[in-house]
Amino acid sequence: MAKRIEASGVTAYYGAFKAIENINLTVEPKTVTALIGPSGCGKSTFLRSINRMHEVLPGARVEGSLTIDDQDIYDRDVDVTAVRRMIGMVFQRPNPFPTMSIFENVVAGLRLNGVRRKSILEEAAEKALRSANLWDEVKDRLGKPGAGLSGGQQQRLCIARTIAVEPQVVLMDEPCSALDPISTLAIEDLMFQLKDKFTIIIVTHNMQQAARVSDRTAFFSIEKTGDPGRLIEYDNTQKIFSNPGVKKTEDYITGRFG
Numbered sequence: 001m002a003k004r005i006e007a008s009g010v011t012a013y014y015g016a017f018k019a020i021e022n023i024n025l026t027v028e029p030k031t032v033t034a035l036i037g038p039s040g041c042g043k044s045t046f047l048r049s050i051n052r053m054h055e056v057l058p059g060a061r062v063e064g065s066l067t068i069d070d071q072d073i074y075d076r077d078v079d080v081t082a083v084r085r086m087i088g089m090v091f092q093r094p095n096p097f098p099t100m101s102i103f104e105n106v107v108a109g110l111r112l113n114g115v116r117r118k119s120i121l122e123e124a125a126e127k128a129l130r131s132a133n134l135w136d137e138v139k140d141r142l143g144k145p146g147a148g149l150s151g152g153q154q155q156r157l158c159i160a161r162t163i164a165v166e167p168q169v170v171l172m173d174e175p176c177s178a179l180d181p182i183s184t185l186a187i188e189d190l191m192f193q194l195k196d197k198f199t200i201i202i203v204t205h206n207m208q209q210a211a212r213v214s215d216r217t218a219f220f221s222i223e224k225t226g227d228p229g230r231l232i233e234y235d236n237t238q239k240i241f242s243n244p245g246v247k248k249t250e251d252y253i254t255g256r257f258g
Ligand SMILES: Nc1ncnc2c1ncn2[C@@H]1O[C@H](COP(=O)(O)OP(=O)(O)OP(=O)(O)O)[C@@H](O)[C@H]1O
Pocket: 014, 017, 019, 037, 038, 039, 040, 041, 042, 043, 044, 045, 046, 057, 229
């Protein structure tokens, strides 16, 4: 199920402003890749280019090519909805549908895809909640509102909702930034388990988190305000954190700038 992602010459704009320039990187299936770098260097922009969310903003566009197992997702005849189904996304703040029950939150995507049969929905909900390490905590209150859960539980609910439709890639944009340390560890454990099935890309400001959860790390940076973000170094996480090849990477991970 997990898929290989290849970005080649990816440049993204907000109107006339070039936010990222010429990003080239390959993400192997069943790995966790961390995107790190100072604020404004384009991590989120790049992440949102991968599932064609970037272009949702008026005037925003992407150049270059992005292939998922050799299929260019920017091809003219590609079905954008199918791309977003294949590439799920988890956001910074847990965003369960507030008026829906826990169960309905998890199966929302399946319902949109036309699944109607109750037994199939129930089975899929249990599977996704178990995968998100949330089943035991919610199995007796599936009919209660998702908004009634703690922040960490809500984020795991959002992860369950994302994986219920069985995507191949899961993008996470600072998924732990609104969570306490215990919930953060729960999500990190979960990422470790999920990479058995999915290709995961995570944006994080937390260096320890990048070092703990990822196999590969991509360091982005900008020269000065107004310049586009560029990929400075991309390597095995262990190498980036122990012996980076570029001085700028070292300065960043040791806290000397950013
Ligand atoms: N909707 C938008 N319209 C115009 N410019 C934007 C928009 N969103 C982001 N930008 C600009 O694009 C650049 C990259 O932003 P992006 O959010 O991708 O960076 P980031 O590395 O994820 O930052 P952070 O770590 O602060 O979240 C920044 O200069 C930002 O101001």
